[in-house]
Amino acid sequence: MNITEIRVKLIDDQRDKLRGFASLTVDRCLVIRDLKIIEGSRGLFVAMPSRKLHDRCQSCAGKNHIRAKYCNDCGQRLREGRGDTDDRGRVRLYADIAHPIHQEGRDEVQARVVAAYQQEYDSSKLDGYVPARFDDLDYHVFAQDSSESS
Ligand SMILES: [Zn+2]
Incomplete structure (x- = not known):
């Protein structure tokens, strides 16, 4: 390089x-x-x-941080255990x-x-x-x- x-x-x-x-x-x-x-x-x-990973709310499709417990847009409680895990089993919060x-x-x-x-x-x-x-x-x-x- x-x-x-x-x-x-x-x-x-x-x-x-x-x-x-x-x-x-x-x-x-x-x-x-x-x-x-x-x-x-x-x-x-x-x-x-790196960037922070997000996913979408199951009811309104609003974007939320993987760690969020409630949706920023509609306030709905979000599913636990979302997101991919790394090889040590921890939830991936950032992607390079x-x-x-x-x-x-x-x-x-x-x-x-x-x-x-x-x-x-x-x-x-x-x-x-x-x-x-x-x-x-x-x-x-x-x-x-x-x-x-x-
Ligand atoms: Zn929502």
């Missing part, structure tokens, strides 16, 4: 485990954005972009939007993104640091949302 660029947006909120966002470019051709750099119990790891298909790819993305994060973090401590630009992304909106909810 030829990763040609990685951009990191640092998130400076120590109340949260999210340390930053990254976008990576493959072969100067395809951009994958919204990777998250997260501080885990065993150090930093990278989460691939883009992800490496083998461990080697996963390791490479992880190592490169964490290295890029560390580099960005180090430069952020220097005078005259200018954060990477993410003109096309609404990360500031997310940062606001996450600080309000915590």
